[in-house]
Amino acid sequence: MYRNKKYDGSETDTIRQHEYNAELLMKKVIETNNEEERTKLRSAAATFKNLAMGEWCNR
Numbered sequence: 001m002y003r004n005k006k007y008d009g010s011e012t013d014t015i016r017q018h019e020y021n022a023e024l025l026m027k028k029v030i031e032t033n034n035e036e037e038r039t040k041l042r043s044a045a046a047t048f049k050n051l052a053m054g055e056w057c058n059r
Contacts, residue, residue, distance in 0.1 A: 018052035021045075 025045035029038050 015052045015055045018048045018055065022048035022052070 022045040025041050025048065029041045029045070032038050032041065
C-alpha cells in the first residue's frame with residue numbers, strides 16, 4: 001500500500017503515512033453502521049493524526 005504511494009522511510013513520509021492511515025479510517029467510519037465500531041475507528045484515526053502532529057512538531 002505504501003509502495004503504491006511511493007512512501008519511503010523518510011521523516012516526511014512517516015508523517016504522510018500517519019495522515020493517510022487517519023484518512024482511511026475516517027472513510028471506514030462513514031461506511032460503518034455499528035456505533036461502537038465507529039467510535040473505535042474515530043479514536044484510531046485521532047491517534048494517527050496525533051502521531052502525525054507529533055512527528056511534525058519534532059522536526
